[in-house]
Amino acid sequence: xxxxxxxxxxxxxxxxxxxxxxxxxxxxxxxxxxxxxxxxxxxxxxxxxxxxxxxxxxxxxxxxxxxxxxxxxxxxxxxxxxxxxxxxxxxxxxxxxxxxxxxxxxxxxxxxxxxxxxxxxxxxxxxxxxxxxxxxxxxxxxxxxxxxxxxxxxxxxxxxxxxxxxxxxxxxxxxxxxxxxxxxxxxxxxxxxxxxxxxxxxxxxxxxxxxxxxxxxxxxxxxxxxxxxxxxxxxxxxxxxxxxxxxxxxxxxxxxxxxxxxxxxxxxxxxxxxxxxxxxxxxxxxxxxxxxxxxxxxxxxxxxxxxxxxxxxxxxxxxxxxxxxxxxxxxxxxxxxxxxxxxxxxxxxxxxxxxxxxxxxxxxxxxxxxxxxxxxxxxxxxxxxxxxxxxxxxxxxxx
Ligand SMILES: Cc1cc2nc3c(=O)[nH]c(=O)nc-3n(C[C@H](O)[C@H](O)[C@H](O)COP(=O)(O)OP(=O)(O)OC[C@H]3O[C@@H](n4cnc5c(N)ncnc54)[C@H](O)[C@@H]3O)c2cc1C
Numbered sequence: 284x285x286x287x288x289x290x291x292x293x294x295x296x297x298x299x300x301x302x303x304x305x306x307x308x309x310x311x312x313x314x315x316x317x318x319x320x321x322x323x324x325x326x327x328x329x330x331x332x333x334x335x336x337x338x339x340x341x342x343x344x345x346x347x348x349x350x351x352x353x354x355x356x357x358x359x360x361x362x363x364x365x366x367x368x369x370x371x372x373x374x375x376x377x378x379x380x381x382x383x384x385x386x387x388x389x390x391x392x393x394x395x396x397x398x399x400x401x402x403x404x405x406x407x408x409x410x411x412x413x414x415x416x417x418x419x420x421x422x423x424x425x426x427x428x429x430x431x432x433x434x435x436x437x438x439x440x441x442x443x444x445x446x447x448x449x450x451x452x453x454x455x456x457x458x459x460x461x462x463x464x465x466x467x468x469x470x471x472x473x474x475x476x477x478x479x480x481x482x483x484x485x486x487x488x489x490x491x492x493x494x495x496x497x498x499x500x501x502x503x504x505x506x507x508x509x510x511x512x513x514x515x516x517x518x519x520x521x522x523x524x525x526x527x528x529x530x531x532x533x534x535x536x537x538x539x540x541x542x543x544x545x546x547x548x549x550x551x552x553x554x555x556x557x558x559x560x561x562x563x564x565x566x567x568x569x570x571x572x573x574x575x576x577x578x579x580x581x582x583x584x585x586x587x588x589x590x591x592x593x594x595x596x597x598x599x600x601x602x603x604x605x606x607x608x609x610x611x612x613x614x615x616x617x618x619x620x621x622x623x624x625x626x627x628x629x630x631x632x633x634x635x636x637x638x639x640x641x642x643x644x645x646x647x648x649x650x651x652x653x654x655x656x657x658x659x660x661x662x663x664x665x666x667x668x669x670x671x672x673x674x675x676x677x678x679x680x681x682x
Contacts, residue, residue, distance in 0.1 A: 288355060288359070292355055292356065292359060295356060295359060296359045296363060299359065299360055299363045299364075300363050300366075300367070302336060302338075303363055303364060303366075303367035303369050304367065306332050306336065307329070307332075307368070307369045308328065308329070308332075310325075311325050311328070311329055311370065312367075312368055313646075314649075315368045315369070315370055316368050316543075316646060317646050317647070317648060317649040318647075318648075318649025318650050318652060318653035319649040319652070320491055320493075320652070321370060323406070323445075323448045326370060326373060326403075327403045329369070329370055329372075330372050330373070330403040331402070331403055333372065334401060334402055334403065337350065338350060338360070339372060339377065339401055339403075340377055340381070340401060341356065341357045341360050341361075342357055342378070342382075343377075343381065343382070343385070343401075344385070347381075347385045347393070347397050348397060348398065348401045349401075353590065354586055354589045354590055355586060355590060358582070358583075358586050361533075361535065362534050362535040363535060364535060365533055365534065365535020365536035365537070365538070365539060366535040366536075366538055366539055367535075367539075368536075368539055371533075373406070373445070375406075375407035375408055375409050375444070375445070375449075376400040376403075376405065376406070376407040377400060377401075378526050379407070379409055379453070379523050379526060380396075380400070380407050380409075380453045380472070380523070381396075381397060381400045381401075382522070382523070382526055383453070383470065383510055383519045383522060383523050384396050384397060384400075384510060385397060386522065387470075387510050387518070387519050387522075388510050388511075391507070392472070392507075392508075392510065396472070405450045405451050406445070406448050406449045406450050406451075407449060407450075407451050407452065407453065408443050408444065408445060408446040408448075408449035408451075408452040408453075408475075408497070409443065409444065409452070409453065410425075410440040410443055410446075410452045410453060410454035410455070410473075410497060411423075411440070411454075411455055411520070412440065412441050412442050412443075413425060413438065413439055413440055413441055414439055414441050417441075417442075417666075418665075418666055418668075418669050420455070420520070421464035421465045421468070421517070422464055423438075423455055423456075423457070423468070424438060424457065425437065425438025425439070425440065425454060425455070425456040425457065425499065426438060426456060426457050426458075427456035427457065427458050427469055427471060428458075429458065429506065429513075430503075432505060432506045432507070433503045433504065433505060433506060434456070434458070434469075434471060434503070434504050434505075434506060434508075434509070435501055435502065435503055436454070436456055436471070436473065436479075436499040436501075436502040436503075436504060437499055437500060437501060437502075438456065438498075438499055439496060439497070439498050439499070440452075440454060440496070440497040440498075440499075441496050441497075442485070442494045442495075442496075442663070443482075443494060443495045443496070443497045444493055444494050444663075445493065445494075445495075446475075446482050446494075446495040446497050447482050447484060447492065447495055449475050450474070450475055450476075451472060451473065451474055451475060452472075452473050452475055452497065453470065453471070453472050453473070453510075454470075454471050454473055454499075455468050455469070455470060455471075455516055455520055456468070456469055456471055456516075457469075458513050458514055458516075459514055461514070465517040466514060466517070467514050468514065468516040468517050468520065469509050469511075469513050469514060469515070469516040470509065470510045470511055470516035470519040470520060471504060471508055471509050471510070471516075472504075472508040472509075472510060473499075473502065473504050473508065474504070477502050477503065477504060478502070478503075479499060479500045479501050479502035479503070480497065480498070480499055480502055481497070481498040481500070482495050482496075482497050483495060483496045483497075483498070487655075487656060487659065488655045488656070488658065489651075489652040489653075489655040489656040490628070490652070490655075491652065491656070493656070524665065525595065525599075531599070531602055531603045531606050531607070531664065532578055532579075532581075532582045532602040532603075532605070532606035533606055533610070534575070534578065534579045534582060536610075537575045537578070537606075537609060537610065537613060538575065540613045540614070540617070541568075541571070541572055541575060541613070543617070544568060544613070544616060544617055544620060545559070545568070547617070547620045547621070547644060547647070548564060548565075548568065548620055550644055551620060551621070551622070551644060553622075558620055564616075564619075564620070567616060568616065571609065571612055571613055571616060574605075574609055574612075575609060575613075577605075578602070578605050578606060578609060581598070581601060581602065581605070582602055584598075585598040585599075585602065596677060597673060597674040597677040597678065600665075600670035600671075600673045600674050601670075601674065603664060603665065603667070603670050604661075604667045604670050604671065607657075607660040607661045607667065608661065608667070610657050610660050611657050611658065611660065611661065614650070614653055614654040614657050615654065617650050617654065618650060618651065618654050621643060621644070621647055621650055624642060624643025624644065624647065625643075625650060625651055625654075626651060627641065627642050627643050627647075627648050627651070628648065628651065628652070
């Protein structure tokens with residue numbers, strides 16, 4: 284195993300670091316630092332800066348407008364992005380439907396959609412989960428009945444992140460009923476302005492509007508919007524889910540959180556002493572730092588295996604489980620370090636009549652919202668229990 288990066292890769296890392304230090308707008312950096320949610324305009328503004336630099340799609344092949352970087356460069360780029368506190372581009376277009384379109388789509392679909400995804404002109408949402416289908420996705424019941432050169436969609440999608448901002452949504456729908464639930468599903472691209480689509484907000488535990496319920500009632504879409512063959516959408520669905528777990532360990536952001544925690548522990552006092560001198564707190568912080576290092580080396584080992592052409596194994600599941608558990612543990616310790624100030628709610632929180640000034644250490648008010656929303660991290664992207672099943676199946680099959 285070789286965990287050293289080449290001189291070229293190290294030079295690349297310096298270039299990326301310099302870019303993030305200078306190109307990330309100060310207002311966006313500040314909001315991310317505070318743990319506050321960005322608006323759609325702020326996200327698009329940042330994504331366009333990445334686009335102008337040619338770095339919006341590190342993993343896409345060059346022929347489709349991506350960087351075509353190898354796994355090492357993608358890793359270095361992602362770590363630097365997290366370390367700099369730069370927002371990760373929204374995955375629904377770039378990481379999910381974009382690769383599905385360039386892998387399985389028609390020339391017309393590629394020509395129409397890919398440039399718009401790269402330029403953040405179209406905002407995508409992911410319509411997979413339903414009220415009766417989450418972990419067991421193949422039990423989905425949305426239907427797409429064919430009539431001439433149109434499909435008529437009926438059903439409900441649930442937990443659809445940012446669908447209230449979306450211009451298009453990709454859905455999995457049943458075009459026929461077959462013996463096996465995975466068969467008869469099609470992958471369909473839908474313009475959100477099509478009549479019959481209703482988006483209703485779901486307010487999550489942090490008090491914000493991230494997710495939605497999207498209802499389709501006799502929604503007519505062209506058959507030309509189907510990606511891949513009719514009834515073979517499960518192939519696209521699985522391909523997309525494998526991409527979804529990329530860079531999920533988010534090492535850069537975790538290291539940044541550790542630095543924030545250390546700074547906070549030096550600045551707040553408990554019992555007349557800096558919190559950093561509290562032996563129990565210091566022990567737990569050191570323990571988390573060790574676990575982040577262990578995760579980093581696990582990711583590097585996986586990276587090394589990928590660079591040597593190894594098959595994709597259970598490692599992405601391990602990275603997802605440990606990455607999200609540590610994300611939650613770090614935000615939990617941050618809450619403890621803030622003590623009573625942890626309850627101060629973020630600026631911008633939609634509470635009628637709210638006019639109090641910020642309290643507590645400056646720049647920490649987004650902590651509680653971040654802590655609460657990060658509870659969802661072990662659920663979305665394939666719950667951690669499902670990831671454990673995947674690890675067990677691969678290991679038992681190999682035993
Ligand atoms: C914040 C957030 C954003 C989301 N965004 C999107 C989105 O944009 N688009 C989209 O399509 N979906 C989205 N989801 C949905 C997400 O993919 C599902 O919540 C997830 O797949 C789990 O499905 P479920 O909620 O139906 O729970 P269930 O599948 O009903 O699971 C309930 C519990 O049972 C456990 N469980 C289920 N099956 C097994 C098993 N076989 N073995 C062991 N344990 C099991 C689960 O781990 C979980 O703890 C989002 C979810 C959240 C919370």
